[in-house]
Amino acid sequence: MKLISIVTGCFNEEDNVDELHARIRAQLERLPAYDYEHIFIDNASTDGTVHKIKALAVRDKRVKLIVNTRNFGHIRSPIHALLQARGDAVIAMASDLQEPPELIPEFIAQWEQGYRVVAGVKPSSHHTTAMSFIRRFFYATIGRISDTRLIPNFTGFGLYDRAVIEVIRQMDDPYPYFRGLIADIGFEHAEIPFVQPRRSRGISKNNFYTLYDMAILGITSHSKIPIRLATMSGFALSALSLLVAIAYLVYKLLSWEQFSVGIAPVLIGFFFFASVQLFFIGILGEYIAAIHTQVLKRPLVVEKERVNFDASPPA
Known part of the structure; x- marks a missing residue:
């Protein structure tokens, strides 16, 4: 059986991890030809997130947990978790339920057709008009000035073949701009569009500094x-x-x-x-x-x- 690894980064997501686990498990149970593992990586949450994931891990041995000594940020931590996955394919998604697990079967179907990368793209979302405009403006700008063609409206949510993960491991980048990294690797990819829902529970961990850091990292990493x-x-x-x-x-x-x-x-x-x-x-x-x-x-x-x-x- 082929192994599918699901990787989700989390920080103070105690209200979402149970539902996330249940929805991911429901999708994989529809695919009996595949085995799977679900890796959570926690950035030193200060609420009950770690306790809840440990309880899930007791009931479901497919659930695995990595707890960081401190908050290493939303760039470094998910990449580390990807490199720990053992699957023939690795699916990365956030733990805030704004990236629907219901796309997993479609990701796998595209992977089986030969695509090494299957990207979830969000041409629209339920964010405020101002935030949607800012995001579209940034993606359009970095797409024009980048040395390589980036995938429009791609945030990292998607499936990656084992070959892609091994190339990322060889790059050994200590602070990678993941979206640009996937474009640099250059494998043919498929795109699955989805509408990003509003966050239903908890608050976003992104602020002006994290968004600015991501934007500057993308520009300095992929454009001269x-x-x-x-x-x-x-x-x-x-x-x-x-x-x-x-x-x-x-x-x-x-x-x-x-x-x-x-x-x-x-x-x-x-x-x-x-x-x-x-x-x-x-x-x-x-x-x-x-x-x-x-x-x-x-x-x-x-x-x-x-x-x-x-x-x-x-x-």
Whole structure:
């Protein structure tokens, strides 16, 4: 029997893990030709999430749990769990029930047709109009400037063949932008559209900082356009400044007594060029920070404990 691994990251999701487990189990029971394991990775929840998952693991030995020593974030933790999966195919989804487990049979059907990647894409959602607009704008922007073609409206929810997981393992990226990573690998993929429902229980763990971090990570990992735009803009503004300076000098020499520059143009030019410099120094800083993260080579997570794993963690 082929083994399907379901991987779900969680942080303070005590209200959702029981229903999530039940819905995933119901879908896999409809597919008796497959065995499965359900791996939860918990980012040091402060509520009863770990207790509830341990109770599930006692009743269902297919449920496995990894508990991190602290919250390692929504980027590193899910990737670590993917690398622990043993399945012939691995399905990644969030634990907030906004990514429907009912798509699992369709994912597997597309995988059996030969697709190494089956991506769940959300062309629409039940988010607020403002949030939906911001997300669409970001996906459209990063899609245009990325060095590789990204999957539109793809958040990471989907199925990945064992070959894809092994390529990710070989990349050994300590802070990966997963959506871009899948595009970089380049396997032919299928897309399954779905409408993302509103969160029914609990609150979103994303805030401005986490969304900003994800956006900057995507840009710095998969596009050189911002840093090259900074370079080209620097050359262009330098040339413009030189031309303006020459024009002022010539005009002053020709009309020495009549022409008075005044302080206003000096102040306006100073603050304009200072703001431009600070903006592009900030872009440069983001790229340096990304390089710094790669050079540190820290582990994705540090585990506190494991439940229902028979073997020691892979190297």
